[in-house]
Amino acid sequence: MEKEQFYYDNKIVKMFLWATILWGVVGMLVGLLVALLFVFPGLLEFTGSDNAISWLSFGRLRPLHTNAVIFAFVGNGIFLGIYYSTQRLLKTRMFNDVLSRIHFWGWQAIIVAAAITLPLGLTSSKEYAELEWPIDIVVVLIWVVFAINLFGTILKRRQRHIYVAIWFYIATVITIAVLYIFNNLEMPVSAFKSYSVYSGVQDALVQWWYGHNAVAFFLTTPVLGLMYYFVPKVANRPVYSYRLSIIHFWTLIFLYIWAGPHHLLYTALPEWARNLGTVFSVMLIFPSWGGMINGLLTLRGAWDKVRENPVLKFFVVAITGYGMATFEGPMLSFKNLNAIGHYTDWIVGHVHIGALAWNGFMIAGIVYWLAEKLWKTPLYSKKLANTHFWLGTLGILFYAIPLYVAGFTQAFMWKQFNPDGTLVYGNFLETVTQVIPMYAMRAIGGTLYLTGFVLLAINIIKTAKAGSTVEDELAEAAPLKKISGKRIAGEGFHTWLERKTVLFTILTTVAILIGGLVEIVPLILVKSNIPTIESVKPYTPLELEGRDIYIREGCNNCHSQMIRPFRSEVERYGEYSKAGEFVYDFPFLWGSRRTGPDVHRIGGKYNDNWHFNHMLDPRSTSPGSIMPRYSWLIKNDMNASNLESKMEGLVGLGVPYTEEEIKGAKQALLTQAKEIENNLRQDPEFVKNYGSSNIENKEIVALIAYLQRLGTDIKANNTALK
């Protein structure tokens, strides 16, 4: 058959490559900055202790770090690999150059918007889904552009069969769309403020359904696709077992649909299903570890190359990291290990094995290898790449190991009792100061890793300068002959399925949608099944404003609001949290990490003056605290201009505010603020320093109102529970 000539679009690959490097440096730099704040809490308070800069506080920078690394660094890295490999695997240029450019620039615009809005405190507070509703809409639009471009390319391909890497890309595109939309359903109340349509328990379930699967389908499946293309390419030998890769794919996407409801509803299962489930859980170690083994064994007979080729070194550590993280994940789902890991630094260490080793090293390897291909010149310095490898590997170890130690230390200190039944470390701060040396070592690990990555940036810039500037690569291939859509003689079912891409995509979609539905339906039903508690009432207008300040400052990044039913936690914090207490929490604010103590029962524990002084300078009330100062809360006027629309929005979501309450909201707010100011004036120190300023109009008053309300609903009427 006559061959056709065409050009691969290398320009778009290069664009994503530069973006990956740029955002990699930025994301890791912010990460290092927040890591340093654990050791030097006053690091960014260079404007004087009374003039702290709000957008440099930990609670606002931490989401910036996570979003930058996940969506900007790994996101661009995924697109870079997908745009390169898809064209070659399908023997065609991308479907449409304009769509490629819209995808690229749109994605960068989203990142810039995130980098501006998150430090400004415009956040929905839901982890890895913090962006506010206007940006969410743009994310969905750009994702659709990417999907059209990818499927368009698949449809105009010159290769009959689609390789396993492409299946992983297809699953990623579809699943992320479903997850993102469901978790980000919000009720906008102003241009940059919205409330999650779910509350409390339901919101938590939806959020962590998203959180868990986002790790699976944004940080795992696309990167596995890249592994299945780039590892064989670099090692110059086909994947160890193609059969295993098929099993790996279908199991991974089906596993998540099954594992989701299984984890949530395990005890509701009848005996036979439970037994089958247990057998399956054991069997399933085979395919997920099969993926790792498949990657590593692709290097069979090529291990000598690993010594010389830095790219392969990166791949070996990356795939090992994948194996470690996917082993640790199931371990952490065991009840007793989860009780240790949850809320501690163990989780932070665990995710960084995934991020630094699996994602970061996979991308680094791909970038080094592609630099030579894209600029048609040898790498500027192999030595530098090797240095990067060793700095990075040391960085990972220095990062993860101290945090594992810190995690176990925290968990055990939190639980330790004296013989008389009191807590050994009754003051939470003791458990913080104990692990500060670990935080210092973690920061060193981060520095090493970042230094290595900067070497990559230098190496690639030098390589690009020395190389050619040709953007398009000529290739030729015969167009596809029309053959029957039905199975031809001797053709296996899966082989046939692979060339029927539309059907394949539909099947994948059906797989994840059924999985999504069997998981989402119970989540939608759960709301009416939460036992209501008579004494739990909606927040007052002032508390609502205070809660929004709590969200804006990202307090949930360090403080949980969920007391587990453990003796040690009830002793430390008070009565354990009940599902019915959170029915008016749009969104839920349980947090995932206790850098500071739980605050669910903080209401009434301290007086208003304590909170005032603590926000102004945490070290004045709690020596050794690593919490930032929130001096701007005392200076900023409270902006309650959206109060009515916020309350009306919440009424739309089911909060029983009456019309009179909404009409009288501003007045009620002022009355409550005045009360708090009167309380504050009981302290002569306060009167001396702040007596002349109208504190009742400041943000601090709203925050105090919210904190004093927390967890008090059931304190007032304990009998309602029984």
Place this chain on the structure above:
Amino acid sequence: MLKFIKHNLESIEGVEIYPIISLVLFFLVFSTMIVFVFKLPKRRIDNLSNLPFDNDTNTKEKSDE
């Protein structure tokens, strides 16, 4: 953490049907897939795993049909 709130899902009437649906579906798909995968002829598997190296022509595919 979610384990402390999961019991709220279990109080939903007939909820056990959801994990059963997904388990049965998963079981069926998984077993069918395993059978198909192991029935794939070696020649096809070799061709498929060589796709990343098939850089300029699809002659292989032609000889294959």
